[in-house]
Amino acid sequence: MRKIxxxxxxxxxxxxxxxxxxxxxxxxxxxAARLFPGATYKTSYLSLKTSGGVPLLERVExxxxxxxxxxxxxxxxxxxxxxxxxxxxxAGYIHGVNQKGEYGGIQVFLALDKAGAIKAxxxxxxxxxxxxxxxxxxxxxxxxxxxxxxxxxxxxVSGKAPAGSKAAAIKPxxxxxxxxxxxxxxxxxxxxxxxxxxxSKKAK
Amino acid sequence: MPGDPVIKAAxxxxxxxxxxxxxxxxxxxxxxxxxxEVAAIIGPSGSGKTxxxxxxxxxxxxxxxxxxxxxxxxxxxxxxxxxxxxxxRRELFxxxxxxxxxxxxxxxxxxIMLPGAFYKAPGARDAYEVxxxxxxxxxxxxxxxxxxxxxxxxxxxxxxLVNSPKVLLADEPTGxxxxxRTDEIREILRGLASGGIAVVMVTHNLELARSADRVxxxxxxxxxxxx
Amino acid sequence: xxxYAIAYKNLLRKKTRTALTAGGIALSAWVLATxxxxxxxxxxxxxxxxxxxxFQVLLTAKGCPYEAATLMLKGGTGLRYMPEAVVKTVYKNPxxxxxxxxxxxxxFDPDKGENGAVAAYLGVDAGSFPEMKPYLEFKQGGWxxxxxxxxxxxxYEAAELEQREVGDKMLIPGVDKEITVAGVLKRxxxxxxxxxxxxxxxxxNIFNRKGLLTGLGIKxxxxxxxxxxxxxxxxxxxxxxxxxxxxxxxxxxxxxxxxVIVLGIAGIALIIAMAGVVNTVLMSVMERYxxxxxxxxxxxxxxDIFRMIWTETAVLCGLGGAFGIGLAFVTARLADAAxxxxxxxxxxxxxxxxxxxxCASAFVxxxxxxxxxxxxxxxxxxxxxxxxxxxxxxxx
Numbered sequence: 001m002r003k004i005x006x007x008x009x010x011x012x013x014x015x016x017x018x019x020x021x022x023x024x025x026x027x028x029x030x031x032a033a034r035l036f037p038g039a040t041y042k043t044s045y046l047s048l049k050t051s052g053g054v055p056l057l058e059r060v061e062x063x064x065x066x067x068x069x070x071x072x073x074x075x076x077x078x079x080x081x082x083x084x085x086x087x088x089x090x091a092g093y094i095h096g097v098n099q100k101g102e103y104g105g106i107q108v109f110l111a112l113d114k115a116g117a118i119k120a121x122x123x124x125x126x127x128x129x130x131x132x133x134x135x136x137x138x139x140x141x142x143x144x145x146x147x148x149x150x151x152x153x154x155x156x157v158s159g160k161a162p163a164g165s166k167a168a169a170i171k172p173x174x175x176x177x178x179x180x181x182x183x184x185x186x187x188x189x190x191x192x193x194x195x196x197x198x199x200s201k202k203a204k
Numbered sequence: 205m206p207g208d209p210v211i212k213a214a215x216x217x218x219x220x221x222x223x224x225x226x227x228x229x230x231x232x233x234x235x236x237x238x239x240x241e242v243a244a245i246i247g248p249s250g251s252g253k254t255x256x257x258x259x260x261x262x263x264x265x266x267x268x269x270x271x272x273x274x275x276x277x278x279x280x281x282x283x284x285x286x287x288x289x290x291x292x293r294r295e296l297f298x299x300x301x302x303x304x305x306x307x308x309x310x311x312x313x314x315x316i317m318l319p320g321a322f323y324k325a326p327g328a329r330d331a332y333e334v335x336x337x338x339x340x341x342x343x344x345x346x347x348x349x350x351x352x353x354x355x356x357x358x359x360x361x362x363x364x365l366v367n368s369p370k371v372l373l374a375d376e377p378t379g380x381x382x383x384x385r386t387d388e389i390r391e392i393l394r395g396l397a398s399g400g401i402a403v404v405m406v407t408h409n410l411e412l413a414r415s416a417d418r419v420x421x422x423x424x425x426x427x428x429x430x431x
Numbered sequence: 432x433x434x435y436a437i438a439y440k441n442l443l444r445k446k447t448r449t450a451l452t453a454g455g456i457a458l459s460a461w462v463l464a465t466x467x468x469x470x471x472x473x474x475x476x477x478x479x480x481x482x483x484x485x486f487q488v489l490l491t492a493k494g495c496p497y498e499a500a501t502l503m504l505k506g507g508t509g510l511r512y513m514p515e516a517v518v519k520t521v522y523k524n525p526x527x528x529x530x531x532x533x534x535x536x537x538x539f540d541p542d543k544g545e546n547g548a549v550a551a552y553l554g555v556d557a558g559s560f561p562e563m564k565p566y567l568e569f570k571q572g573g574w575x576x577x578x579x580x581x582x583x584x585x586x587y588e589a590a591e592l593e594q595r596e597v598g599d600k601m602l603i604p605g606v607d608k609e610i611t612v613a614g615v616l617k618r619x620x621x622x623x624x625x626x627x628x629x630x631x632x633x634x635x636n637i638f639n640r641k642g643l644l645t646g647l648g649i650k651x652x653x654x655x656x657x658x659x660x661x662x663x664x665x666x667x668x669x670x671x672x673x674x675x676x677x678x679x680x681x682x683x684x685x686x687x688x689x690x691v692i693v694l695g696i697a698g699i700a701l702i703i704a705m706a707g708v709v710n711t712v713l714m715s716v717m718e719r720y721x722x723x724x725x726x727x728x729x730x731x732x733x734x735d736i737f738r739m740i741w742t743e744t745a746v747l748c749g750l751g752g753a754f755g756i757g758l759a760f761v762t763a764r765l766a767d768a769a770x771x772x773x774x775x776x777x778x779x780x781x782x783x784x785x786x787x788x789x790c791a792s793a794f795v796x797x798x799x800x801x802x803x804x805x806x807x808x809x810x811x812x813x814x815x816x817x818x819x820x821x822x823x824x825x826x827x
Contacts, residue, residue: 026544034545071570071615072591098594103602103609105594124544127593127602131542263728263818286816287732293817294730305725309440317432322731367730 022078023096023107026124032082032094035111035120039084039091046197049076056196063192066156066185070100079193084111092119095194099186102178103127108186110143116191116199117147126179133173134183142170148191156185208275209236210370210402211260216269216279218255218425229255231425232269237371237402237418242393244416245406252425253406254375260404261299261373262292274370294323298364302376304356306348306363313344316362325367334362338392354385361392365401372396374405378412390415434735438742445715452711453751456797459704460755464793465766466697468759468785470690472767476778477686485563486531486648487657489673490521490664510535512643513670521647524663526655531559533646534631536638540604550604552627554634563650567623572597572614578632582613586624590615601627606637701796704751705804712744712808724817733813740809741802748801752794759793760785 022045025031032041048057057075061067068074082094096109104127111120121143123135133139150166159181161167172180218230230252237243245253258264259271262278270280274296278284284292306315316331335341338358348356357377364372374393378386390412397403397417405412413419421429442449492511521530534554541547561567561574575582585595590612595601601610610629618624635641651657657674664672716723723736759766763783770782
């Protein structure tokens with residue numbers, strides 16, 4: 001009993017300073033195995049602030065075609081990068097971002113291969129009238145094989161992709177409305193961040 | 205002989221033990237001092253004259269012998285406590301020392317008034333009056349460090365006089381002074397005696413001793429010569 | 432001219448030494464006053480912080496989880512209810528200052544994680560709940576004022592997870608009701624950070640729990656006997672009492688242990704200062720041995736000499752003590768900042784709370800300690816025999 005009270009006391013007295021919250025897999029062991037079968041993973045934490053600061057933020061915003069906005073989309077948000085290994089060699093990555101949706105936060109995870117192509121698409125959390133459709137296998141399947149190049153022309157502000165592009169071919173579920181656009185913005189942002197954090201660095 | 209003696213010592217003896225050896229610092233000395241007289245105790249160093257003065261001045265208990273001061277039996281009827289000796293001292297004696305022992309942070313006036321801080325005799329004198337008597341009234345607010353040796357000794361004498369003692373005891377009062385200042389002090393002591401005080405001094409200075417009314421020469425603790 | 436004046440002038444004789452000793456005493460007085468002030472300030476701050484926790488007693492229906500975290504672990508099930516009438520019953524107790532009714536509800540959200548999870552909502556009374564939690568501050572917006580409004584206040588972490596700002600909509604899973612965000616709280620470091628607060632009437636309506644409560648927060652009057660109240664509440668049928676006073680007692684136990692250490696340090700500071708006083712005064716007595724003898728030959732009684740030396744000690748301690756306490760006042764805010772820097776947790780408000788009582792106690796302690804340490808040197812001085820002093824002149 002004393003120990004419980006001690007713990008409660010410590011909780012009360014704990015230092016009140018926290019960093020911004022990022023986007024982690026709820027159950028990394030299970031989720032990673034599902035999104036990247038047969039692989040093991042290593043976790044690392046990155047942020048725009050520590051990786052390049054304001055110039056990097058501005059570059060990401062320019063590539064996204066939209067500003068970071070709101071209370072929570074800030075330069076110091078920590079991003080959790082799961083690097084996947086198969087047989088001791090890096091086989092790909094899992095990375096998620098938070099995105100503001102119409103009725104709540106949307107957490108969009110992408111499993112990417114070594115070249116940057118989407119292997120799996122997973123909405124870990126969302127609140128939407130079209131939640132069921134957006135989290136369906138059919139919807140997720142449309143993203144498989146797509147790369148950053150396919151989203152480069154997508155404009156998150158207007159929610160439009162250039163006609164004929166692979167992004168334009170993704171079909172919105174009925175009634176998804178603003179949340180569909182939010183998901184596409186999250187995917188594009190996720191791919192840009194991965195390019196900045198991982199792929200463009202590798203290319204150099 | 206001018207009346208009754210203010211001090212009457214008979215057979216005063218002081219014995220110290222130095223290991224197994226007994227040292228008789230003072231050995232059966234008789235001594236008398238009268239009001240209005242200057243008495244000098246002389247003798248070579250280590251002869252026991254200061255020990256004698258200390259016993260006469262009730263600063264030390266004798267091993268044997270008797271002492272009557274101002275009609276009061278001090279020694280000879282059992283030893284006195286420190287407290288009782290203090291009471292006798294402050295009522296009857298004024299002391300003057302070779303090194304003056306003035307308190308350096310107190311002014312001349314404050315040094316003279318110092319005894320009054322602890323005991324005010326019924327016939328205590330006014331500090332200014334005593335200073336005037338000794339010619340140091342203009343040095344009232346000076347600190348001892350600003351005075352000459354002669355002036356310091358006058359202040360010490362003034363301090364000894366402020367509680368109107370019957371006996372002024374002076375241990376080498378001119379020991380630290382040059383001959384001119386010695387003459388001044390001699391005149392002062394003589395003047396005090398003529399005012400009715402008994403002055404008893406221990407001195408090395410034969411010139412000073414010659415001016416005394418009574419001289420007691422001590423050698424090896426015994427009276428060698430008495431004049 | 433009197434003994435006190437002589438004592439004072441004696442201190443002026445060696446000004447540097449007097450100043451250094453008084454400085455040492457001042458330092459101890461400073462440490463003592465600051466530590467006593469800290470002891471008081473910390474306790475006051477902690478009391479205030481604990482009071483800010485809001486209610487000291489939580490009443491729930493027997494077996495009902497009282498934390499959202501427990502509710503979620505139980506998969507949103509296991510809630511039990513008390514009738515709203517319990518509010519009136521509780522108010523009958525004289526110790527009760529205010530009460531705030533609460534209704535928790537968990538909804539299964541299939542779109543959370545791979546297999547869905549529970550979303551918990553805490554219905555609170557718009558009138559009484561904010562008053563009970565005055566420490567909750569808003570990052571955006573404010574509390575809802577209508578108990579039946581479709582509004583929400585989100586703890587910071589809940590808001591961040593849901594990416595919600597004031598004016599944004601929320602959808603309660605399963606019941607197709609839209610709620611507007613009225614406020615986002617700043618981080619408080621408590622479980623409130625992860626909570627979604629709704630008006631209690633709204634929760635009762637949406638989830639069909641009219642007239643029911645899951646919890647009742649009770650704020651007790653200042654100085655009231657909490658355990659007596661708790662004992663009476665235990666007698667109510669089908670309720671359980673969750674006491675925060677036990678938490679407070681535990682914290683107080685921790686603080687009291689720290690207090691013993693703090694007072695120990697203060698004691699050591701005092702002892703060091705006193706050792707300094709003994710040393711200085713004794714040294715000064717030794718130096719004035721002859722002089723003290725001469726004063727005694729002039730008629731000073733042992734008691735006079737004792738008083739003179741003791742007065743010197745008292746003046747030294749009095750001046751040093753007063754200066755040190757003054758210094759403690761001046762540096763209280765600085766000490767405050769230092770404590771905050773070094774301690775992992777410090778309550779809000781002034782940590783070093785000095786008042787006249789603390790200053791007076793510190794001063795009395797220093798002076799009494801000083802006088803105690805002056806006894807030996809004064810006794811030594813009182814025992815000086817005039818003859819010893821005169822012997823210094825040497826046997827002629």
